[in-house]
Amino acid sequence: MKIVDGFKICGYDDDNAKSGITAVFPMKENVASVYVAGGSPGTRDTEVIDLEKRKNHEVNAISIVGRSIYGLKAVEGIVDSLRKDNIGFKINNIIVPIVPSAVIFDFYYNNILPDETWGIKCYKNMSQDVKIGNYWAGKGATVGKLMGLEYMMKSGQGYYKEGFGKVEIGVLTVVNAIGEIINEKGEIIAGVNMNGKIIPSQEILKKKLMKNSSINTTVSIVMTNIKASVEEMKLIAKSAYLGISRRIRPIGLSLDGDVVFSVTTNEVEEDIDTIRGLVEDIASKSVLSIWGG
16 A cells, blocks of 8 residues: 655564564655653654654654664664765754654564664665555554463554545554454454453453553554644644544553654645544554454
8 A cells, every 4th residue: 555645654574573663754844743642652752843842843754663662773774874865954064864763562472682774674665655464563563462462463553544635644553552453343353362252351351350551552653745733733643542542442551652643744735623533533444454444
């Protein structure tokens, strides 16, 4: 599937580590923001696009990576590749690429650590084509860990895009939740899998059977082309999280690392509340796309 015009994407996953990295690149001047919803995020450069901290909220890339905080080492490969291409914030005679990033914890199968080569290899694969499923940053993503890792199911990264008139909105989401995924009919389609039967999270919680509340992170990137301020882009990120919360249960716990980035190439006039209403549904569908929904 193609991502929103004006953007490129790249990814890399390591078969031995069963983890990877995904990066999105706005190819034009842009406005970015972020909504940090989780209580335990692993991030870099999110302060750079905080609406209260500075006036310039333009980014060179946004990345999602596995391996928890160690994954930020892979982001250095993206940063250095951008620098070599002379892309970034220019200060005197040095280039400083702006690459806000967030991590997921995926040390389920091994403890192999990443390095800069992950980001370098990712950068070389840049295109407009996104993979959906158990790939890139979603390579090691899982769901259904409330009762322990032995009952988890594979997850991945999803993507969904819609357009109307000249407006395009796309949402990329990496789902690494402890609980379950709920489709638009209210049915549980993935979660705690006990001998082929999915045990509802509410049943687990009411019986106090939860063994794990710490491996629960969903990270999204909203891409669009509407004209918007950084304040409006933060509202869009919040609306995307509302859509994601329709599909993941439980969500927003104290040890979650949930983060939603939003970025626009700032080209098309449109009512901000119209976009917020649409992005909720698009973000929701980006989650379901991992399971073919």
